[in-house]
Amino acid sequence: xxxxxxxxxxxxxxxxxxxxxxxxxxxxxxxxxxxxxxxxxxxxxxxxxxxxxxxxxxxxxxxxxxxxxxxxxxxxxxxxxxxxxxxxxxxxxxxxxxxxxxxxxxxxxxxxxxxxxxxxxxxxxxxxxxxxxxxxxxxxxxxxxxxxxxxxxxxxxxxxxxxxxxxxxxxxxxxxxxxxxxxxxxxxxxxxxxxxxxxxxxxxxxx
Amino acid sequence: xxxxxxxxxxxxxxxxxxxxxxxxxxxxxxxxxxxxxxxxxxxxxxxxxxxxxxxxxxxxxxxxxxxxxxxxxxxxxxxxxxxxxxxxxxxxxxxxxxxxxxxxxxxxxxxxxxxxxxxxxxxxxxxxxxxxxxxxxxxxxxxxxxxxxxxxxxxxxxxxxxxxxxxxxxxxxxxxxxxxxxxxxxxxxxxxxxxxxxxxxxxxxxxxxxxxxxxxxxxxxxxxxxxxxxxxxxxxxxxxxxxxxxxxxxxxxxxxxxxxxxxxxxxxxxxxxxxxxxxxxxxxxxxxxxxxxxxxxxxxxxxxxxxxxxxxxxxxxxxxxxxxxxxxxxxxxxxxxxxxxxxxxxxxxxxxxxxx
Amino acid sequence: xxxxxxxxxxxxxxxxxxxxxxxxxxxxxxxxxxxxxxxxxxxxxxxxxxxxxxxxxxxxxxxxxxxxxxxxxxxxxxxxxxxxxxxxxxxxxxxxxxxxxxxxxxxxxxxxxxxxxxxxxxxxxxxxxxxxxxxxxxxxxxxxxxxxxxxxxxxxxxxxxxxxxxxxxxxxxxxxxxxxxxxxxxxxxxxxxxxxxxxxxxxxxxxxxxxxxxxxxxxxxxxxxxxxxxxxxxxxxxxxxxxxxxxxxxxxxxxxxxxxxxxxxxxxxxxxxxxxxxxxxxxxxxxxxxxxxxxxxxxxxxxxxxxxxxxxxxxxxxxxxxxxxxxxxxxxxxxxxxxxxxxxxxxxxxxxxxxxxxxxxxxxx
Numbered sequence: 001x002x003x004x005x006x007x008x009x010x011x012x013x014x015x016x017x018x019x020x021x022x023x024x025x026x027x028x029x030x031x032x033x034x035x036x037x038x039x040x041x042x043x044x045x046x047x048x049x050x051x052x053x054x055x056x057x058x059x060x061x062x063x064x065x066x067x068x069x070x071x072x073x074x075x076x077x078x079x080x081x082x083x084x085x086x087x088x089x090x091x092x093x094x095x096x097x098x099x100x101x102x103x104x105x106x107x108x109x110x111x112x113x114x115x116x117x118x119x120x121x122x123x124x125x126x127x128x129x130x131x132x133x134x135x136x137x138x139x140x141x142x143x144x145x146x147x148x149x150x151x152x153x154x155x156x157x158x159x160x161x162x163x164x165x166x167x168x169x170x171x172x173x174x175x176x177x178x179x180x181x182x183x184x185x186x187x188x189x190x191x192x193x194x195x196x197x198x199x200x201x202x203x204x205x206x207x
Numbered sequence: 208x209x210x211x212x213x214x215x216x217x218x219x220x221x222x223x224x225x226x227x228x229x230x231x232x233x234x235x236x237x238x239x240x241x242x243x244x245x246x247x248x249x250x251x252x253x254x255x256x257x258x259x260x261x262x263x264x265x266x267x268x269x270x271x272x273x274x275x276x277x278x279x280x281x282x283x284x285x286x287x288x289x290x291x292x293x294x295x296x297x298x299x300x301x302x303x304x305x306x307x308x309x310x311x312x313x314x315x316x317x318x319x320x321x322x323x324x325x326x327x328x329x330x331x332x333x334x335x336x337x338x339x340x341x342x343x344x345x346x347x348x349x350x351x352x353x354x355x356x357x358x359x360x361x362x363x364x365x366x367x368x369x370x371x372x373x374x375x376x377x378x379x380x381x382x383x384x385x386x387x388x389x390x391x392x393x394x395x396x397x398x399x400x401x402x403x404x405x406x407x408x409x410x411x412x413x414x415x416x417x418x419x420x421x422x423x424x425x426x427x428x429x430x431x432x433x434x435x436x437x438x439x440x441x442x443x444x445x446x447x448x449x450x451x452x453x454x455x456x457x458x459x460x461x462x463x464x465x466x467x468x469x470x471x472x473x474x475x476x477x478x479x480x481x482x483x484x485x486x487x488x489x490x491x492x493x494x495x496x497x498x499x500x501x502x503x504x505x506x507x508x509x510x511x512x513x514x515x516x517x518x519x520x521x522x523x524x525x526x527x528x529x530x531x532x533x534x535x536x537x538x539x540x541x542x543x544x545x546x547x548x549x550x551x552x553x554x555x556x557x558x559x560x561x562x563x
Numbered sequence: 564x565x566x567x568x569x570x571x572x573x574x575x576x577x578x579x580x581x582x583x584x585x586x587x588x589x590x591x592x593x594x595x596x597x598x599x600x601x602x603x604x605x606x607x608x609x610x611x612x613x614x615x616x617x618x619x620x621x622x623x624x625x626x627x628x629x630x631x632x633x634x635x636x637x638x639x640x641x642x643x644x645x646x647x648x649x650x651x652x653x654x655x656x657x658x659x660x661x662x663x664x665x666x667x668x669x670x671x672x673x674x675x676x677x678x679x680x681x682x683x684x685x686x687x688x689x690x691x692x693x694x695x696x697x698x699x700x701x702x703x704x705x706x707x708x709x710x711x712x713x714x715x716x717x718x719x720x721x722x723x724x725x726x727x728x729x730x731x732x733x734x735x736x737x738x739x740x741x742x743x744x745x746x747x748x749x750x751x752x753x754x755x756x757x758x759x760x761x762x763x764x765x766x767x768x769x770x771x772x773x774x775x776x777x778x779x780x781x782x783x784x785x786x787x788x789x790x791x792x793x794x795x796x797x798x799x800x801x802x803x804x805x806x807x808x809x810x811x812x813x814x815x816x817x818x819x820x821x822x823x824x825x826x827x828x829x830x831x832x833x834x835x836x837x838x839x840x841x842x843x844x845x846x847x848x849x850x851x852x853x854x855x856x857x858x859x860x861x862x863x864x865x866x867x868x869x870x871x872x873x874x875x876x877x878x879x880x881x882x883x884x885x886x887x888x889x890x891x892x893x894x895x896x897x898x899x900x901x902x903x904x905x906x907x908x909x910x911x912x913x914x915x916x917x918x919x920x921x922x923x924x925x926x927x928x
Contacts, residue, residue, distance in 0.1 A: 046650050046859060072859040073647050101774050105862060105873050105890040121875070123862045123890075127774060127790045134862065154777025157898050165611070180604035180927060189612050190886075196616045250691040357572045361594065361909065429685060430757055436685070439910050441578060528757045529685025531910045532594060 052076045054098055054133040062088055077121075077134040082145065085137050089151050092124060092133070100124040100133065103148070106158035108166040112192045116140045118168050122148070144171040165190040223326045227304055235461040236266035242521050249525040276450035281354060284447065288353035293448070293455035296346025299339045300462035306332040307469045308394045310505030311479045324505070325394065332393040333385060336470060337378055340425060343463060344370040347427070347434060350456070351444035362443030365532055366427065366434035372539030373424040379547035380417035383554035384474045387411070397478035408475040410557075413550040415475045417543050419519075422467035424535070426460060428520055430527035433535060468516035469509075476512045479505030569597065572909075576605045580683040580913045583923030585897075587912065594908045599901035603894075606927035614887035619645055619719060619854035622887070627713035629889060630925035632675050634714050635668035635704070636867040642717045643798055644863040644874035648856040649719075657721040657846040658800045663734065663837045664707060664716060665799075666830040670741070671700040672868035673823050673830075677748060680820070680917035684761050689751050696744050699737055706730055720850030731838055738835050745827060752820075762817035766903040766915035769814050776899040780870025780892055781826060782919060785811035785819040792866035804836045816918040823920075826868075855882045862890075869893050869920050893925035 049071050058066060058078060065084035070077045080088055092100040105123040116138040125132050139145055147170040148155045159170045160179040167188035170176055178185060187194055240255065240262065247254035255262035280289055310324035329335055344366055351363020384407050385391055388399035400406050408415050424431040435443030445456045472478060530538065575586035584605035590598040610629060614622050626637035639661055646653060653661075678693035701711040706727050708716040716722070752758045768778065770786040783790055791808045793801040809825035811818025860877040873890030896919050903919075904912045 046648075046857065073650070073861050075861060077860070103777055104864065104871065105875060105888065107875060107886075107888040107890075109877055109886045123873070123875070127788060127795075130795050152777065153772075153775045154895055154898060157894065178604075180607040182604070189609055194612075196612055246687075250688050251695055252691055357570060360570075361572075364594075432685075436910070439580070439913050525688050526751065527686065528681065528752075528755065528761055529910075530757055531761055532908060534757075534760045 046073050047071055050074050050076060052131070052133065054092065054100065054131060057095065057098055058088065058092075058133075061091060075132065075134055077136055079136045079138065082137045082139065082143075085135070086146050086148065086151070088135070089122070089148050093151055098126065098131075099128055100126045100131075101152075102127050103152035103154050103158075104132075106148070106155050106162070108162040108168050108190075110166055110190060110192050114138070116143070118143075118145075118166060120145050120162065120168060139168060142167075142169065144169040146171055147173040149173055164188070167191065219322055220326060223322070224305075227309075227326060228301060231301065231304055231462060231465065232458070234465060235458055236270060238461045238465065238517070239269065239457075240266050241517075242524075245518065245521045246525055249522075270454070273454040274451060278450040278452065279447075281356060281447050283355045285353040285355065288349050289447075290452070292346045292350030292353055293452045293459070294346070295349060296343050296459040297455045297462070299342040299346075300459040300466060303336055303339045303466040304462075304469075306335055306393050307466070307473060308397060308478055309509055311394070311397060328392055328394045330390070330392045330395075333381055333391040333396075333474075336393075336466075337381075340377075340463070340466065341370065341374050343459060344425075346456075346459070347444050350448065351434070354444075354447040356447050358440045358442070358446045359444045362434040362436075362440050362446070365440075366444060368532070368536060369424055369427075369431070369433060369539075372536050373421045373543070376417050376539065376543035376547040377421035377425060379544070379551055380414045380421065381474060382551045383407075383411045383414040386551075386554050386558050393473050393478075396474060397480060400477045401480055406475060406477040406480070411475060411550070411554070413546055414554075415471070417547045417550065418474070419467075419471060419516075421539075421543060422471065423520065423523065424539070426463040426467055428460075428464065429524040430530050431535060432529060433532055436529055464517060464520055465513065468513045468520070471516045472509060472512040476516075478512075479509045481505075481508050567592075574912070580679075581916060582679065582921055585916070585921065585923055585926070587900075589909070589912065591909065594910075596904050596907055596909065596912060599904055599912075601897060601900055603897070603923075603926050606923045608928065610928050611887050611889065614884055616883065618882045619856075619884070622884070623717070623719075624713065624715045626889075627715055628924060629891060629928055630867065630869065630872075630893065630922045631712055632922050633668050633672040633868045634712065635665050635716060636672075636865060636872055638714060638717045639665050639799075640863065640865040640867070640872045640874050642719050643865060644861055644876055645719045645854065645856065647863050648859060648861045648876055648878055649854070651720050651848055651850055653721050653799075653848050654845045655800070655842045656725070656844045657717075657848070659837050659841045660722055660726055660846065661717060662799055662801065662804070663834050663841075664704065666833045666837070667700050667703060667734070667737075669830045669868045670827050671697050671704075673827050674700075676823060676868070676917075676920045677820075680914075680920070681752060681758075683913045683917045684758065686751065686755075686758065689748055692744070692747055692751070696741060703730070703733055703737065706733070718847065718850075719854055721845070721847035723847075725846050731841065734834065735838060738831055738838070741831060742828070745824070749824070753824075759817065761910070761914060762820055762918075763813070763815055765816045765907065765911045766918055767814050768899055768903050772902060773814075773899065776902065777895045778870070778899050779895065780867070780920075781819055781822045782870065782896055782899075784808060785822045786814040787812055792864050792871055796864075798863070798865055801833075803840070804833045806830075806833050816914055819918045853882055855880065860886075864890070867892055869922070869925070870896060889928055891925040891928060893919075893921040893923075894928070897921050897926055 055069065055076050055078065062084060065081045065088055066078055067081055068079040092098050102125040103122065104125045107121055109119045109121060111117055111119060118139040118141070120137050120139065122135040123132065124135065137145060145168055147159055149159065150172070156175070157179060159173050160176060162168045163170060163176055164178040164180050165188055177183065187199065244254040255265040258264040258268045280286055305326040306329050308325040308328070347366045348363045351359040351366070384396060387407060387410060388396045390396060390399065427434050435445060445453055448456060570591045572589050572591055573586070574589055575581040576584040581587065586602040586605065588600040588602065589596050610625050614625060617625070623638060623641055626641045627634040629637050674693040674697045678690035681689035704714060705711050707730060708714045768782060768786055770788050773783045773786045774788065779790070787810050789808050789810050792798070794808060806829045809822045809829065811822050856878040858878060858880045860875070862873060862875045864871050864873040870892030871890070872892055875888040875890065876884050877886040879885040900915060900919060903915050
């Protein structure tokens, strides 16, 4: 269910557009005088499969943990079984041939239409070997994700942020509290049902 | 009729005090402007220019602003000490001016009375200065403590530590001068420099260095402005002060600066003496100027030298980063104190050999 | 009866050297920091949420307001991510101009860092010197895109405009005069004993810890890890330029200072090469007016002045991103602060905040 309260076509720059009103989409590329070809990017096959040593190693070591593999623009994303996340991560970090020692990014995505609505994405990178892999797990609402803080300390704040903005609890996190929002904040703004304008904003209306 | 005695012992000193207080306050006010002008020049920016021609009335505007500002005392502060602290700081700063000889060459004749260009020529002038100048720090400590606030508290602790570390080399560094001149009277020291035909910055170069560095530390100026380090402690001991009380702290700081600069001038640069016929080492700079010199009074030379010392103060501020608390201590205990003690020993030895 | 007490002190969000609205809770033993809690979010504007209701063109101005000290990089990372998402190729001239402006932005950002860092440590004059040079750069940016801080300088698929006439000559002039100016900062700081005392051995972050904390950019390189996104997986046309990745050895604040100073020189080198090789031609590629990427998701990183700047966009085939996540280097680097200041003095906390070079708009998003 998409947010009903959100006014996508409201005139004053959307809900909370601060300052400069963004350029309208039609005025953006003045140099693009070419007639609008509808599918310009069709030349490149974005979803082409790529070869990845990490994926091969994963398939070999944890065949039962991999639920799905997807490719996009050269990136490999592996959907993992939630319970095998920690062993997989530990293996990826510690295996001398992979050495994915750098957790570049960790974030949650909300798909309210799915049965398991949350997806937590881990973007891993190896500084010494320069390869990447994206891991994903899926969670139902209120279902705790295993915390990877013990593997990469950087996950601490990322997980706190995912908890704060999406309400994903992380099991085993040393210090799980809100990070960006105030402690007494109600709700989790990045959930799709949370209105962009926020709750309790009636007094902000002009008329 | 007022008796001659009353005039000599009461009215003349009072007038002297008032004149010097007035001049010093004015000098402090304009010192702030000079500081802003010089710093602005060093830092490629404009200084105050709006109030009066070239911003010359800016100190007055600042003074009026500070007088009119709301005087806030924090709720949980110790009210008596909070009010007392700036006064405790400002009084010693001004008191120190009492023994500084601003000019020499004997006395003036005003209405038939002899008036000296200094308030008092005490035979223990230097000791008096040392005693007085270290009192000012109590105001800072009291102010930091009485504010009942954390940043001022840290500032007060720092200033206490700083005082302990720098009072010692401050005292030791002038002993060399006392040994060379054989007196502790400020006037006597200048006279001794005239007779020696050398200013003491040459034989006492280490003493000068230690004295000046400790003096900068005593007056809490950059790079030793730890008690008020604005980047760390917001404003240090005077974080909670506003209006006139804040102005008193500023007044005390700038007065102390002027006092230290005056002492440096008196002890090491020959006070009111003119340079060329006096210091033989500088004779090559003379170029026949000694014919004009007698026209310029001792005041001129004293103020010029003091200003140059003050300029070094500002120059330091424009150049250096701030020391860290422990590094400041280390500098004081590992370098300044040994250096000043060495200076005392070497000077004493040389004086002993020469006298023999 | 004597007893000592720990003092907890609140630093920020209103404090002269927390670079914005950072708030630290410090537990002090005397002046020694025993524990730190970093509280952020005072500048949280919910940009990620806002992006979900804006179309792809409308998002770019929002990216300006994340890291407002290096907005050019936020623009660059964003448009490159969308281009990657859609498989758009950008004309060469546009790529070169992007590299030139982005590298100038790196210099401008490092100048702000140097000025404020030095100011925190008490060297006031450097600040004004740095801002003198930054002013020249901002004038260049203004001539290029009309704005001095929040540029919105690029477009998906290229650039909105070509550079104005005479602009490259002005850049060349800057490239010529800047080394001399940088010499002045060197003179004031590099061998200054107080500066050395304040920065050497302060805020040590070893390579292993830095990687573990996800720290990137100059802070990671000062620990001796030669990781730079521009070399590790070159985006735009960075693979065509010769430049070095400066690294440090001692993992301390002074090395981070040296690394950033050297980065400015290297950026200048890149600008020089890009100016020499600037091709002629269009600056806007063939891009549909309505940006509607296919279903998919990408994570793209660029090397911002503060470190690895990542953009994660999930597209559901609409003209708005389904999920937008900014992996901001300031946010990640700030996490290492409690580790770096443990056991040091209050004055060092200020130095470490300065050396991490955080921008609160980037931390809080």
